[in-house]
Amino acid sequence: MINKLVAGIKKTEAPIVVGLDPMLGFVPQHILDKAFEEFGETLEGAAEAIWQYNKGIVDAVYDLIPAVKPQIAMYEQFGIPGLVAFKKTVDYCKSKNLVVIGDIKRGDIGSTSTAYAVGHLGKVKVGNNSYAGFDEDFVTVNPYLGTDGVKPFADICKEEKKGMFILVKTSNPSSGEFQDRLIDGKPLYEHVAEKVAGWGEDVMGEDYSYIGAVVGATYPEMGKVLRKLMPKAYILVPGYGAQGGKGSDLANFFNEDGLGAIVNSSRGIIAAYKQEQYAKFGAQCYADASRAAVLDMKEDLMQAWNK
Amino acid sequence: MINKLVAGIKKTEAPIVVGLDPMLGFVPQHILDKAFEEFGETLEGAAEAIWQYNKGIVDAVYDLIPAVKPQIAMYEQFGIPGLVAFKKTVDYCKSKNLVVIGDIKRGDIGSTSTAYAVGHLGKVKVGNNSYAGFDEDFVTVNPYLGTDGVKPFADICKEEKKGMFILVKTSNPSSGEFQDRLIDGKPLYEHVAEKVAGWGEDVMGEDYSYIGAVVGATYPEMGKVLRKLMPKAYILVPGYGAQGGKGSDLANFFNEDGLGAIVNSSRGIIAAYKQEQYAKFGAQCYADASRAAVLDMKEDLMQAWNK
Numbered sequence: 001m002i003n004k005l006v007a008g009i010k011k012t013e014a015p016i017v018v019g020l021d022p023m024l025g026f027v028p029q030h031i032l033d034k035a036f037e038e039f040g041e042t043l044e045g046a047a048e049a050i051w052q053y054n055k056g057i058v059d060a061v062y063d064l065i066p067a068v069k070p071q072i073a074m075y076e077q078f079g080i081p082g083l084v085a086f087k088k089t090v091d092y093c094k095s096k097n098l099v100v101i102g103d104i105k106r107g108d109i110g111s112t113s114t115a116y117a118v119g120h121l122g123k124v125k126v127g128n129n130s131y132a133g134f135d136e137d138f139v140t141v142n143p144y145l146g147t148d149g150v151k152p153f154a155d156i157c158k159e160e161k162k163g164m165f166i167l168v169k170t171s172n173p174s175s176g177e178f179q180d181r182l183i184d185g186k187p188l189y190e191h192v193a194e195k196v197a198g199w200g201e202d203v204m205g206e207d208y209s210y211i212g213a214v215v216g217a218t219y220p221e222m223g224k225v226l227r228k229l230m231p232k233a234y235i236l237v238p239g240y241g242a243q244g245g246k247g248s249d250l251a252n253f254f255n256e257d258g259l260g261a262i263v264n265s266s267r268g269i270i271a272a273y274k275q276e277q278y279a280k281f282g283a284q285c286y287a288d289a290s291r292a293a294v295l296d297m298k299e300d301l302m303q304a305w306n307k
Numbered sequence: 308m309i310n311k312l313v314a315g316i317k318k319t320e321a322p323i324v325v326g327l328d329p330m331l332g333f334v335p336q337h338i339l340d341k342a343f344e345e346f347g348e349t350l351e352g353a354a355e356a357i358w359q360y361n362k363g364i365v366d367a368v369y370d371l372i373p374a375v376k377p378q379i380a381m382y383e384q385f386g387i388p389g390l391v392a393f394k395k396t397v398d399y400c401k402s403k404n405l406v407v408i409g410d411i412k413r414g415d416i417g418s419t420s421t422a423y424a425v426g427h428l429g430k431v432k433v434g435n436n437s438y439a440g441f442d443e444d445f446v447t448v449n450p451y452l453g454t455d456g457v458k459p460f461a462d463i464c465k466e467e468k469k470g471m472f473i474l475v476k477t478s479n480p481s482s483g484e485f486q487d488r489l490i491d492g493k494p495l496y497e498h499v500a501e502k503v504a505g506w507g508e509d510v511m512g513e514d515y516s517y518i519g520a521v522v523g524a525t526y527p528e529m530g531k532v533l534r535k536l537m538p539k540a541y542i543l544v545p546g547y548g549a550q551g552g553k554g555s556d557l558a559n560f561f562n563e564d565g566l567g568a569i570v571n572s573s574r575g576i577i578a579a580y581k582q583e584q585y586a587k588f589g590a591q592c593y594a595d596a597s598r599a600a601v602l603d604m605k606e607d608l609m610q611a612w613n614k
Contacts, residue, residue: 011548023418024433032434076428079440080394084387105415107449109479111330112380119384126331126385127339127348133386134613142414144451145477147441147486170452177453177502178495183488192485262438288502 002205009064019266021071022050027075047081060287107142117156120289171216171239224252241268247300309512315373326573327376329357335590353386367594374406414449424463470517478523478546531559548575554607
């Protein structure tokens with residue numbers, strides 16, 4: 001799957017992943033009205049609204065980008081109906097040949113980590129049958145529990161030729177509280193990065209490992225160091241746009257060949273029509289605004305990509 | 308909810324939480340047969356089997372214990388039907404007046420963390436209505452992202468009078484890879500513990516905070532230090548039984564009054580009938596074996612509790 005991701009980035013010339021993180025406040029009124037008319041102001045109604053909203057965006061941008069990253073929390077908040085919308089979104093994106101990164105930030109130990117890995121990347125055995133629960137292509141994983149937490153995901157990745165991105169340095173302001181603390185003269189995130197590089201050696205694709213890393217766009221200087229520490233890890237970069245990161249800040253995350261990083265934008269794309277810059281599209285044409293925002297992001301990233 | 312938990316522990320004299328972490332391999336054949344007969348060897352069949360299995364255990368032990376801790380990964384592996392079984396289990400346990408700790412180990416930032424908190428502890432707004440998605444009483448939270456990840460949970464806890472347990476020192480062998488690394492002469496888990504104590508000051512119940520901590524039974528010496536660093540945090544202690552922790556190791560986790568800790572056992576209770584000690588019950592009476600195992604655990608813990 002890492003090979004498919006790299007091929008998709010080369011083909012689209014867009015190291016972009018669109019974060020499908022729908023909030024009801026982003027969904028245009030006409031979609032809300034229709035969903036609530038059919039299902040009422042219920043969890044089912046909310047789930048229908050975010051699914052239709054997602055579908056519109058995916059239809060408008062799928063040919064421009066290699067991957068999407070649905071954030072499962074935004075679906076989980078609507079309980080079971082929300083998770084049904086998550087699954088529908090994953091399936092629909094895969095039918096459009098997009099690589100799907102499930103932003104699930106799971107992490108546990110032993111058989112529990114295996115259960116998450118099986119549920120999101122693999123197949124679970126039921127009697128003589130096997131079923132995929134959510135069936136994303138990649139997931140995000142929290143490293144706090146160490147190798148015991150990561151190994152079960154790596155095993156399933158190997159089996160299914162899928163992948164994961166491990167949180168190394170997150171994009172939020174307080175990420176430094178623990179991640180930046182110095183251990184033997186080096187910040188914790190560098191120690192995590194060294195582990196990521198080690199874990200990844202075992203599960204190599206053609207040029208990059210099945211195991212990548214999450215490093216926030218908001219910390220470009222750290223990106224430079226981390227790029228070197230994990231030469232074979234694809235870096236998933238959140239924090240572009242709404243969180244303040246800019247294309248020109250991102251050169252450090254890429255390798256010389258322009259590969260090695262994929263930059264996420266969520267509300268900057270999916271709620272583009274709410275920004276002044278794209279307001280002309282209006283709520284009815286929200287998906288066209290998203291398409292325009294992807295094209296603008298692609299241009300902005302060129303500065304970093306073709307450094 | 309922390310007050311309800313403490314009251315329940317006092318009433319049952321059992322600082323015990325039963326981990327409802329069903330694996331299909333634990334479910335007795337007669338339950339599997341019935342579920343597969345009705346739903347086939349499908350995800351729905353698996354979900355029905357684990358739900359019926361859980362129900363039997365809860366019916367057999369609910370009067371002995373204050374709380375249960377369903378591990379969501381074990382349900383999530385069966386996709387949507389599995390999560391429906393999770394929700395049924397949560398609701399059923401609450402109807403039996405048990406405190407429900409959702410072992411979800413979520414952790415993200417900002418609006419995403421809020422979405423998890425809303426989905427698991429709070430209510431989500433849909434138009435003019437509000438709905439609880441999963442509605443546990445407590446959840447477990449991963450601290451790697453710092454205050455940005457924890458604060459949204461704390462806000463919802465305050466609003467709903469619910470609680471959370473933050474991972475401080477986990478019970479697994481490789482937990483030391485990052486958690487034990489020294490920062491300014493102290494291991495990372497102590498720094499996390501100090502934060503937990505600080506975060507918890509803002510959301511106090513009667514004697515304990517809404518914000519507790521997870522500290523593995525397998526590290527009793529660390530338990531001693533952590534008990535002192537977080538005097539108002541209830542400690543959720545995994546790793547008893549199957550992972551090697553014993554009652555006599557646990558004295559350090561409790562305060563002088565015998566409160567301050569609640570010890571989890573999962574397969575040691577729910578799959579007791581598979582152990583030699585309880586084999587006489589047989590698979591048909593698996594729930595009676597679980598009851599016997601709870602009573603034995605209670606006695607074993609007395610050593611620590613009445614130190």
